[in-house]
Amino acid sequence: MKITEIDTPALLIDREIVLKNLEKMQKYADKFNVSLRPHTKTHKMPYFAKLQVECGAKGITVAKVGEAEVMAKEGLSDIFIANEIVTRQKFARIIALQKAGVKVSFGVDSVGVLRLIDEVFGEAKEVAELLVEIEVGENRSGVIEEGDFRALMSAFKECKNVEFCGVFSHDGHSYKAKDKRECEQIFKVATERTLKFAGIAREFGYENFTVSIGSTPSLINDFEIPKGVTELRPGTYIFMDASQANAYGSFDMNAASVLSVVISRPTATRTILDAGAKALTKERRSDGFCVTPGMGLIAEYEVWIDSLFDEHAIILNEKFAKSVRVGDLVRIYPNHICPVVNLYDYAYLVSGDEVCEKVPVLVRGRIE
Numbered sequence: 001m002k003i004t005e006i007d008t009p010a011l012l013i014d015r016e017i018v019l020k021n022l023e024k025m026q027k028y029a030d031k032f033n034v035s036l037r038p039h040t041k042t043h044k045m046p047y048f049a050k051l052q053v054e055c056g057a058k059g060i061t062v063a064k065v066g067e068a069e070v071m072a073k074e075g076l077s078d079i080f081i082a083n084e085i086v087t088r089q090k091f092a093r094i095i096a097l098q099k100a101g102v103k104v105s106f107g108v109d110s111v112g113v114l115r116l117i118d119e120v121f122g123e124a125k126e127v128a129e130l131l132v133e134i135e136v137g138e139n140r141s142g143v144i145e146e147g148d149f150r151a152l153m154s155a156f157k158e159c160k161n162v163e164f165c166g167v168f169s170h171d172g173h174s175y176k177a178k179d180k181r182e183c184e185q186i187f188k189v190a191t192e193r194t195l196k197f198a199g200i201a202r203e204f205g206y207e208n209f210t211v212s213i214g215s216t217p218s219l220i221n222d223f224e225i226p227k228g229v230t231e232l233r234p235g236t237y238i239f240m241d242a243s244q245a246n247a248y249g250s251f252d253m254n255a256a257s258v259l260s261v262v263i264s265r266p267t268a269t270r271t272i273l274d275a276g277a278k279a280l281t282k283e284r285r286s287d288g289f290c291v292t293p294g295m296g297l298i299a300e301y302e303v304w305i306d307s308l309f310d311e312h313a314i315i316l317n318e319k320f321a322k323s324v325r326v327g328d329l330v331r332i333y334p335n336h337i338c339p340v341v342n343l344y345d346y347a348y349l350v351s352g353d354e355v356c357e358k359v360p361v362l363v364r365g366r367i368e
Contacts (some may be wrong), residue, residue: 001355003259003348004329009279010259011340011347012331015356017255018048018238024253025219025237026056032225037061037080037212039235042338044363045347046074048238059103061233065090066366072102074362080212081106082168082233084133084141086113091120091128098126105129105165109143111155118159128162131210134197136190138172149197153204166210167201168233169194174217175243176288183247183289187218188226195228217247217290241337242297243290257299257331258340259348260313262324271321273305273313275332279343282308283336292335299331 003012029036035058040049049060049071059078062068068079085094085106097104108114108130121128132152135142143149156164171190177183191213198211214233225232236244239256260275275296285292294304295313301323307314313332315321324330334340341347342364349357 003350003353003355006259006348006355008259008261008329009275011344012257012259013239013347013349013359014255014257015349015351017253018051021238021240021253021255022052022055025232025234028219028222029232030056032229034225034229035231037231037233038238039063039082039214039233040071040363041067042235042341043238044341044361045359046071046076046362047359049076050074052238058231061235062363064367065093066368067363068097068102068104069093070363070366072097072100072104077101078103079105080131080168080233082133082170083107084109084113086116088116088120091117092124094128095121095124095126103129105131107131107133107141107168108152109133109141110148111151114152114155114159114162118161122161126161129165130162131166131168131212132164132197132201134167134169134194136169136171136193137186138170140170140172142169143197146197146200149200153201153206157204164201164206164209166212166230167194167198168210168212168231170233171213171215171218174215175247175285175290177217177247179289180221180247180249183217183221184223187223191226191229195226198228216244220244220248220253236337239337239341241340242333242335243285243292244337245333246292247290251299251333254299254333256337256341256347257333258296260330260332262326262328262330263312265321265324265326267321269316269318269321271315271317271324273315273330273332274311275313276311277308278310279340280305280308280313280332280334281336281339281343283334283339285335296335297333299333301330305332
């Protein structure tokens with residue numbers, strides 16, 4: 001099957017670029033003797049998760065229990081849920097995964113929830129494997145104060161049905177760095193803070209635990225990994241997108257695109273595509289070196305989409321309008337690939353102008 005035979009809009013994944021991206025990140029982790037546990041919330045496909053493990057990843061990361069359930073059903077057996085899990089309903093689902101033989105760990109950042117986890121897992125005669133999230137500047141979840149972390153460490157010592165497995169952080173604010181130099185500084189500060197809390201954990205007698213870090217802008221730029229870090233959790237690197245390409249300084253790693261067709265040229269300057277917000281989302285990055293001037297980049301022409309309706313993309317560019325005809329196919333690099341993948345039931349794995357495989361997005365919509 002040829003790409004020209006695909007109905008639009010459609011999600012395309014370039015096989016050769018994906019393989020290069022996987023090799024690049026695995027070599028980077030190997031260079032610094034750390035484990036790679038890629039975040040699969042980007043691709044949402046067990047097909048690619050298995051490929052990452054085959055390439056050397058220790059296990060995988062997910063964001064939600066629902067994602068873990070699908071990945072486990074498809075044969076992934078070492079899963080970290082990089083999120084705080086706080087309800088009995090979700091604890092029961094994690095326990096079910098454990099009883100099925102899946103190694104599952106998840107995040108915690110408060111003493112009250114830790115004690116609840118201890119109670120629920122004790123009732124099930126299971127042990128919860130937990131990592132404490134450290135807030136490193138993103139202004140999201142995670143422990144901020146050293147005193148709160150020490151209280152958590154003390155509580156771990158008192159609980160019988162939980163295991164302290166390490167600390168993790170996410171320097172998501174690196175997306176807003178003004179350039180690579182500032183990104184590296186954000187990465188260094190975030191990593192040092194994570195290692196500082198790891199040091200406090202050692203004061204409580206813990207050794208040989210995981211110190212997990214990660215965000216794609218920092219890790220694709222090959223910054224030096226400080227001693228003490230044991231694990232990397234990048235996600236977007238496998239597919240990339242328009243914003244990450246800006247952070248990297250090249251579109252060479254962009255494996256994912258949305259195939260769209262020109263459906264109208266009503267004026268000399270206005271062109272309409274059939275990929276709207278339902279195919280691309282309306283996400284746009286407004287700050288830093290990940291900034292996206294439009295709603296997606298038309299790859300072959302290096303032209304940004306000016307606006308989106310639900311089912312239409314609007315391009316106001318006379319040169320582009322003169323270059324295409326109604327019925328022409330174009331490829332769009334989305335601004336943020338993670339939510340875009342969640343819009344599709346499957347992706348087309350392509351090589352050149354040939355379709356290699358149709359891959360189901362099995363984790364799509366598993367937000368619970």
